[in-house]
Amino acid sequence: MKFATKAIHVGQEPDSFTGSVAVPVYQTSTYQQLAIGKHKGFEYSRTGNPTRKALEEAVSSLEEAKYGLAFASGVAATTAVFSLLKTGDHVICGDDIYGGTYRLLEYMFRQWGLEVTYADSRETGSFGDAIKKNTKLIWIETPTNPLLKIIDIRALAHISKQNNILLAVDNTFASPCLQQPLTLGADIVVHSTTKYLAGHSDVIGGAIATSDAKAYYGLKFYQNAAGAVPGPWDCWLILRGIKTLVVRMRQHEKNALFIAEVLEKHPKVERVHYPGLRSHPQHELAKTQMHGFGGMISFEIKGGFAEVEEFVSRLRLFLLAESLGGVESLVCYPPKMTHSSFSGEERQKRGIKDNLIRLSVGIEDKEDLKEDLESALA
Numbered sequence: 001m002k003f004a005t006k007a008i009h010v011g012q013e014p015d016s017f018t019g020s021v022a023v024p025v026y027q028t029s030t031y032q033q034l035a036i037g038k039h040k041g042f043e044y045s046r047t048g049n050p051t052r053k054a055l056e057e058a059v060s061s062l063e064e065a066k067y068g069l070a071f072a073s074g075v076a077a078t079t080a081v082f083s084l085l086k087t088g089d090h091v092i093c094g095d096d097i098y099g100g101t102y103r104l105l106e107y108m109f110r111q112w113g114l115e116v117t118y119a120d121s122r123e124t125g126s127f128g129d130a131i132k133k134n135t136k137l138i139w140i141e142t143p144t145n146p147l148l149k150i151i152d153i154r155a156l157a158h159i160s161k162q163n164n165i166l167l168a169v170d171n172t173f174a175s176p177c178l179q180q181p182l183t184l185g186a187d188i189v190v191h192s193t194t195k196y197l198a199g200h201s202d203v204i205g206g207a208i209a210t211s212d213a214k215a216y217y218g219l220k221f222y223q224n225a226a227g228a229v230p231g232p233w234d235c236w237l238i239l240r241g242i243k244t245l246v247v248r249m250r251q252h253e254k255n256a257l258f259i260a261e262v263l264e265k266h267p268k269v270e271r272v273h274y275p276g277l278r279s280h281p282q283h284e285l286a287k288t289q290m291h292g293f294g295g296m297i298s299f300e301i302k303g304g305f306a307e308v309e310e311f312v313s314r315l316r317l318f319l320l321a322e323s324l325g326g327v328e329s330l331v332c333y334p335p336k337m338t339h340s341s342f343s344g345e346e347r348q349k350r351g352i353k354d355n356l357i358r359l360s361v362g363i364e365d366k367e368d369l370k371e372d373l374e375s376a377l378a
């Protein structure tokens with residue numbers, strides 16, 4: 001079965017009891033058991049719920065994985081992966097990552113004795129150089145947030161396999177429609193399903209996909225033990241979003257490429273970061289591991305914070321908001337929003353400048369988006 005068909009059918013067979021085409025919302029906490037120790041596969045909804053199971057099957061199939069797990073948020077899914085590790089273990093993390101992942105590592109897991117090294121997201125070699133005896137996990141995002149750098153997943157998978165280290169990829173920015181890290185050799189994929197998978201800015205959720213049985217059983221144990229599970233309504237909303245993922249991603253990408261080109265030519269724009277542009281230093285690498293370049297753009301406006309503030313205040317269609325991946329276009333200022341958990345110095349080190357603006361390009365008419373940006377820049 002091809003991707004677009006799977007997005008609509010896997011895990012979502014008509015209900016065997018009623019024929020309901022949409023997966024029912026099983027709003028129940030518990031399940032009657034036939035006898036002690038005998039049940040129909042569900043005992044208690046923290047442990048398992050049929051609506052959640054449908055979502056878990058859908059996500060695992062889209063990522064070409066054997067197993068899928070759904071969580072209450074992307075951060076909860078991320079926490080689950082780090083929780084596979086023990087005190088004294090070492091993680092190598094890409095330096096350009098979601099602020100909340102950095103916050104978890106620095107302010108939660110370091111306290112519990114996890115060691116963390118940040119490697120240069122553009123240099124595969126810098127991950128290899130950071131490997132120590134106790135390295136257990138490499139964690140990356142690609143394209144990265146907010147600078148849209150591309151990391152060579154195949155090369156990193158090669159290094160991690162040679163050293164018996166798990167490679168986890170946060171695939172939120174690309175979505176499985178545009179990139180399937182497990183097929184490139186990664187071990188674990190993590191999603192904030194809040195973003196492209198759900199796609200309508202109306203739900204918070206997370207998911208993990210893997211074909212590594214040992215990792216899966218550890219994660220599944222954690223999911224039940226720690227309990228950060230999504231409710232059935234949230235699972236249902238994410239499942240509904242997934243059905244239109246392919247058509248949405250196509251439109252996000254078309255609009256984003258158009259907008260990136262408009263910005264690149266604009267005299268008030270210093271630099272545009274978008275992997276679909278020929279000028280992107282890793283455009284060729286992106287083509288080898290992605291089926292498209294996605295809907296996220298960041299750019300540096302001429303000037304500093306004052307210019308950013310003025311620009312943002314003049315936008316009408318692009319809404320000033322955190323998050324991404326919804327049908328509506330959003331604008332965000334990473335230094336004070338998504339990446340505020342980094343100190344000014346840490347941001348400088350990572351190349352997140354004070355004039356950096358991030359766009360999540362929606363699926364509105366592209367001419368309207370262009371006009372909005374141009375008039376705000378003017």
Ligand SMILES: *Cc1c(COP(=O)(O)O)cnc(C)c1O
Pocket residue numbers: 073074075076098100141145170172173191192193194195204205206323
């Ligand atoms: C939003 C986001 C997360 C966190 O997900 P939540 O659903 O907000 O908890 C993690 N990684 C990336 C790349 C994100 O954009």
